[in-house]
Amino acid sequence: MLRRLASLFTLIMRSYLPDAYLFAILLTFLSAILALVFTGSGFMKVITSWGDGIYGIIAFAFQMILILITGHALALTPAVNRILMAIAGIGNTPVKAGMIVAFVGGVCSWINWGFGLIVSGLLAVEIAKRNREVDFPYLVAAGYSGFVVWHMGLSGSIPLVCATAKSAQNFIEKATGAVVPISDSIFQAFNLLPALLIIFTMPLLYALIHPKASEVKLIPPEKLKEVENITVRIPFPSQATLAQRIDHSYVINIIFGLLGVIYLYNHFSTKGFDLNLNIVIFIFFISGVLLHGKPVNYINAIAIAIKGAGGIALQFPLYGGIQGIMIGTGLAKVIAGWFVAVSTAETFYMFQFWAGGIINVFVPSGGGQWAVQGPITIEAAKTMGIDMVRSAMMVAWGDQWTNMIQPFWALPLLGLAGLSARDVMGYTTMALLWSGAILTAFALLVGFRVL
Numbered sequence: 001m002l003r004r005l006a007s008l009f010t011l012i013m014r015s016y017l018p019d020a021y022l023f024a025i026l027l028t029f030l031s032a033i034l035a036l037v038f039t040g041s042g043f044m045k046v047i048t049s050w051g052d053g054i055y056g057i058i059a060f061a062f063q064m065i066l067i068l069i070t071g072h073a074l075a076l077t078p079a080v081n082r083i084l085m086a087i088a089g090i091g092n093t094p095v096k097a098g099m100i101v102a103f104v105g106g107v108c109s110w111i112n113w114g115f116g117l118i119v120s121g122l123l124a125v126e127i128a129k130r131n132r133e134v135d136f137p138y139l140v141a142a143g144y145s146g147f148v149v150w151h152m153g154l155s156g157s158i159p160l161v162c163a164t165a166k167s168a169q170n171f172i173e174k175a176t177g178a179v180v181p182i183s184d185s186i187f188q189a190f191n192l193l194p195a196l197l198i199i200f201t202m203p204l205l206y207a208l209i210h211p212k213a214s215e216v217k218l219i220p221p222e223k224l225k226e227v228e229n230i231t232v233r234i235p236f237p238s239q240a241t242l243a244q245r246i247d248h249s250y251v252i253n254i255i256f257g258l259l260g261v262i263y264l265y266n267h268f269s270t271k272g273f274d275l276n277l278n279i280v281i282f283i284f285f286i287s288g289v290l291l292h293g294k295p296v297n298y299i300n301a302i303a304i305a306i307k308g309a310g311g312i313a314l315q316f317p318l319y320g321g322i323q324g325i326m327i328g329t330g331l332a333k334v335i336a337g338w339f340v341a342v343s344t345a346e347t348f349y350m351f352q353f354w355a356g357g358i359i360n361v362f363v364p365s366g367g368g369q370w371a372v373q374g375p376i377t378i379e380a381a382k383t384m385g386i387d388m389v390r391s392a393m394m395v396a397w398g399d400q401w402t403n404m405i406q407p408f409w410a411l412p413l414l415g416l417a418g419l420s421a422r423d424v425m426g427y428t429t430m431a432l433l434w435s436g437a438i439l440t441a442f443a444l445l446v447g448f449r450v451l
Contacts (some may be wrong), residue, residue, distance in 0.1 A: 003209050006211070007426070009425075009426035014422045020414075021311075021315060021318075027322055028318060028321060028361075031326060031331065038332055049325050049327070051324070052087070055317055056324060060368065063281065065313060066285075067281055068308065068312065069302060069306050069309055070288055071112050071116075071273075071284055072286075072355065073305045077301070078293075080119070084196060088126040094133050095133055098139060099204070101120055103145020103146075103203045105143040109149055110149050110153030110154065110195060112154060113153075120144070120413065124139040135215070135218075136399075140424050145202055147403055148432075149400065151397065152191050152192075152400065154186065156365030156396055158396040160359035162179065162389070163179055163274065164179065171370075171375055172392060176388070179274070183273065190445075197438055205434050220392070227295050233297055234296045237426060250294060259285030263328060264286070306371050307415070308411075312412065323363045332376075336377065338355075339355040346448050348384060349386075349394045349444075350394075350440060353379055353440065354440075356369065356395040358398075359373055359437075362391060364376045366396065366400075387398070403428055405428065409439050
């Protein structure tokens with residue numbers, strides 16, 4: 001039954017889902033229409049809100065791109081590559097292949113969303129090279145499905161923003177005067193338990209939905225050739241100049257990397273486990289520098305990694321414009337307000353999770369969504385006497401959840417695999433339904449104070 005349902009969703013997505021860029025444009029049209037209908041804003045108000053928002057998230061966009069490319073560069077290090085080769089050997093049947101990619105994608109996305117996207121993509125390609133019976137889009141979808149736990153993990157934008165003092169978007173600090181350490185958000189049982197449940201059961205879902213042999217699409221031969229030609233290590237020239245010797249200097253690289261390690265040691269020893277967005281980027285940057293060995297190798301890895309950021313760089317302004325409409329016209333507050341209006345103390349968390357899922361389709365940026373939904377969520381929680389931290393995490397859950405049908409964040413992985421969103425979204429719709437059931441149940445448990 002699950003396999004037939006996955007096949008149906010795959011057929012629908014391949015037939016009707018537009019390219020991710022056009023998807024963003026169509027969402028722009030839809031958000032503009034909704035703003036005109038539900039907010040009373042005039043046409044010029046919608047247009048000016050859209051235009052003002054187009055480049056209103058440049059700083060955050062650059063942070064997201066840095067997370068992506070530093071995570072990708074780290075995934076290309078020899079140490080990580082050897083681990084991937086070893087793991088790929090486990091996926092020697094189609095079912096095992098899907099299960100192992102889904103599991104690795106979940107674990108790595110929890111650690112860092114950019115790292116998880118790229119590691120799962122590289123693992124999917126490596127397994128597809130070895131196993132000529134497994135469906136390649138299915139493998140890539142399994143890797144992307146692990147992304148459904150990213151906002152519950154160490155690179156989650158909302159918990160990290162709430163842990164950052166004097167941040168413009170730390171609405172909890174503005175309401176209470178205190179920042180929220182990640183020990184009170186990410187590492188609480190109400191957040192860890194559903195994350196673990198999804199990570200360990202998503203592989204079981206993929207074991208049940210692998211397509212029939214007649215529907216299998218193998219990795220394209222041209223993609224195999226392209227993957228085999230990726231070389232991160234640059235050989236040392238036979239007659240190296242002084243400049244080339246510096247480029248290949250292990251000593252310079254190690255000294256530079258150690259400076260980063262000292263900085264991180266000082267940061268954590270003086271501030272405790274203060275893991276914010278910038279520190280996450282710094283950790284992956286310095287780790288990549290050290291593990292690549294030579295400066296020239298890291299330069300080459302970044303040059304490879306940055307190619308996968310093109311789709312995000314193109315579409316971030318579009319989603320900035322949508323965010324501008326949502327905020328500037330008050331549409332986001334209207335949508336969030338609908339859910340607040342029907343909430344009770346017991347159902348508030350569940351409705352904030354659902355509201356987060358809907359708003360994420362229009363604003364698929366954790367930080368951007370928090371700017372939209374955060375103020376009304378925190379104000380409502382304060383008025384109703386409800387825990388603000390858990391309320392914030394419900395928005396985080398919603399933000400990650402509908403990424404399974406929102407192709408924006410799949411772009412780096414799809415670029416690596418040479419696929420389009422319509423190839424994988426049928427499978428990820430199944431991940432949406434499965435993770436949504438788990439998260440809804442836990443949101444209710446939180447609401448009824450079981451957790």
